[in-house]
Amino acid sequence: MSATLIQQFLPGYPAHLRAQIAQLHAQGQLGHYLQQRYPETHTIQSDKALYDFCNALKQRYLKNAPLLDKVYFDNRLTIEKQTLGLNAAISRVQGGKLKAKKEIRISAFFKTAPLAFLNMIVVHELAHLKEREHDKAFYQLCLHMEPDYMQYEFDCRVYLLWAALQKHQLDAGNSVRATLPGSKP
Numbered sequence: 001m002s003a004t005l006i007q008q009f010l011p012g013y014p015a016h017l018r019a020q021i022a023q024l025h026a027q028g029q030l031g032h033y034l035q036q037r038y039p040e041t042h043t044i045q046s047d048k049a050l051y052d053f054c055n056a057l058k059q060r061y062l063k064n065a066p067l068l069d070k071v072y073f074d075n076r077l078t079i080e081k082q083t084l085g086l087n088a089a090i091s092r093v094q095g096g097k098l099k100a101k102k103e104i105r106i107s108a109f110f111k112t113a114p115l116a117f118l119n120m121i122v123v124h125e126l127a128h129l130k131e132r133e134h135d136k137a138f139y140q141l142c143l144h145m146e147p148d149y150m151q152y153e154f155d156c157r158v159y160l161l162w163a164a165l166q167k168h169q170l171d172a173g174n175s176v177r178a179t180l181p182g183s184k185p
Contacts, residue, residue: 002026002165009161013154021158030162037155038114045111047072054104054122058129061145065129069101077107079160084109085121087128102129109163117159120152 002025006018024030044053051071058065069090077083086105091098104125110118123146131138142149 002168005161005164005168009157009164010154017154021161025162025165030158030165034114034155034159034162038116038159040115041112042115042118044118050106053118054126057119057122057145058126062126062129065126066100066102068104070103072105073108073111074105075108077105077109079107079109079164083107084160085125087125113156113159116148116152117156119146120149120156123149124153 002022006022006025010018010021021030024033044050050073051068054071055068058068074086077086084107086103088103088105089100090103091100093099104122106118106121106125110121123142126145127138127141131141139149146152
C-alpha cells in the first residue's frame with residue numbers, strides 16, 4: 001500500500017527519490033525527518049490572518065496583479081480530493097457592469113502544516129493571478145517569490161504522503177495515536 005501512496009503523492013519524481021522516501025517510511029523515520037527539516041509552526045489560524053499574509057506577499061511581489069477580495073481557509077479542500085488551494089474569479093453583475101472578484105481558498109490542512117508549506121501554497125495561488133497555466137513562466141514566478149519553492153513543493157508532497165500513510169495505519173486498526181510533525185496532539 002505504501003508504494004501505491006508514494007506513487008500517488010510523488011508522481012514524476014525520480015525513482016531514487018521515491019525509494020529514499022520509502023526507506024525512511026519503512027524505518028519509521030519519515031515523520032522525524034520532516035520534523036527536523038520543518039520545526040517551525042505558524043500562528044496563521046484565522047481567515048483574516050491568512051488574508052493579511054497573502055496580501056503582504058502580493059504587495060511585495062505582484063503589485064500590479066488584481067486586488068484580492070477574499071482569502072480563506074476552506075475545509076472542503078482536502079488531500080483526498082487532491083486540492084490544496086484554489087484561485088477563482090467570481091463574476092457578479094452590479095448594476096450594468098460585470099465585476100470579477102478574486103478569491104483564494106487554501107485547504108484548512110495548512111493551519112497545522114509547517115510555515116514553509118503554507119508559504120509555498122500561498123505563493124502557488126498568488127502566481128495564478130498572473131499566470132493561469134502551470135508552465136515555465138508560472139514556475140519562474142513562483143521561484144521569484146520563493147527561491148526554495150521547488151524544495152518546499154517536494155517536501156510538502158512528502159508531508160502529505162506521511163499524513164496519508166499515518167491515516168492509513170490508523171484506519172487499518174493500528175491503535176497508536178499519530179500526530180503530524182509540527183501539529184498539536
